[in-house]
Amino acid sequence: MEGGSFGAGRAGAALDPVSFARRPQTLLRVASWVFSIAVFGPIVNEGYVNADSGPELRCVFNGNAGACRFGVALGLGAFLACAGFLLLDVRFQQISSVRDRRRAVLLDLGFSGLWSFLWFVGFCFLTNQWQRTAPGPGTAQAGDAARAAITFSFFSILSWVALTVKALQRFRLGTDMSLFATEQLGAGAGQTYPGYPVGSGVEGTETYQSPPFTETLDTSPKGYQVPAY
Numbered sequence: 001m002e003g004g005s006f007g008a009g010r011a012g013a014a015l016d017p018v019s020f021a022r023r024p025q026t027l028l029r030v031a032s033w034v035f036s037i038a039v040f041g042p043i044v045n046e047g048y049v050n051a052d053s054g055p056e057l058r059c060v061f062n063g064n065a066g067a068c069r070f071g072v073a074l075g076l077g078a079f080l081a082c083a084g085f086l087l088l089d090v091r092f093q094q095i096s097s098v099r100d101r102r103r104a105v106l107l108d109l110g111f112s113g114l115w116s117f118l119w120f121v122g123f124c125f126l127t128n129q130w131q132r133t134a135p136g137p138g139t140a141q142a143g144d145a146a147r148a149a150i151t152f153s154f155f156s157i158l159s160w161v162a163l164t165v166k167a168l169q170r171f172r173l174g175t176d177m178s179l180f181a182t183e184q185l186g187a188g189a190g191q192t193y194p195g196y197p198v199g200s201g202v203e204g205t206e207t208y209q210s211p212p213f214t215e216t217l218d219t220s221p222k223g224y225q226v227p228a229y
Contacts, residue, residue: 015093025166026089032159033082038152040075042145043068049138060142061129071149074122078115078156085111102174109167116160123153 020026047068048057061067085108095101130146133139 015090020090025163026086028159028163028166029082029086029089032156032163033079033086035152035156035159036075036078036082039149039156040072040079042148043071043075046142046145047071047149049142051138058138060133060139060146061126062133064129067126067129070122071126071153074115074118074153075149078119078160081111081115098174102171105167105171105174109164109171112160112164112167116157116164119153119156119160123150123157126150126153 047060049060050056051058051063059065059068061071088104088108092101092104095104126146127150130150133146
């Protein structure tokens, strides 16, 4: 019972790569990993353009360097987190302790919920700064990169919210199974079994039975005479 808690098989069971790759949680992690690359990649490569007043570079999002840094940090953090949690999913079935499994699921739940909120903030922030960006040669050059970062920020909100929901389902499933196991163990420990009946020490004549074959046993068989001396 403990080995099959929190949505995984029994501890030590062999991992099926095909079934693992088809799991919704695995697909969501891979999608979130790709989305994170599509956010911080364009910002790093094309998110900084030449300023109109000089050769120095400025952020394409209204010249706000904080917007570019926030987008890069958010995407890079999601990239590393997806890789780490994907590795944890692979090793999750090898965890035999229910307490360790519970901690892993809680970590997944907390981080996914936090990053869902941060992706929402980042999407709103980048969209607001892009709307305030004045048109110019640098803006036109890096416009596709800015729009790609905003678009995949929105997609990241959906994927990380879905990961949060999946983690919450795993946590509820593990909690229900742990409570079920506790109730079963408690019922088994408190269950009494009927013992052997204890007599009073004095048996009545009604309960006495003669040994078998005594009725057919004849001490003086016919045809036999005792010799006289």
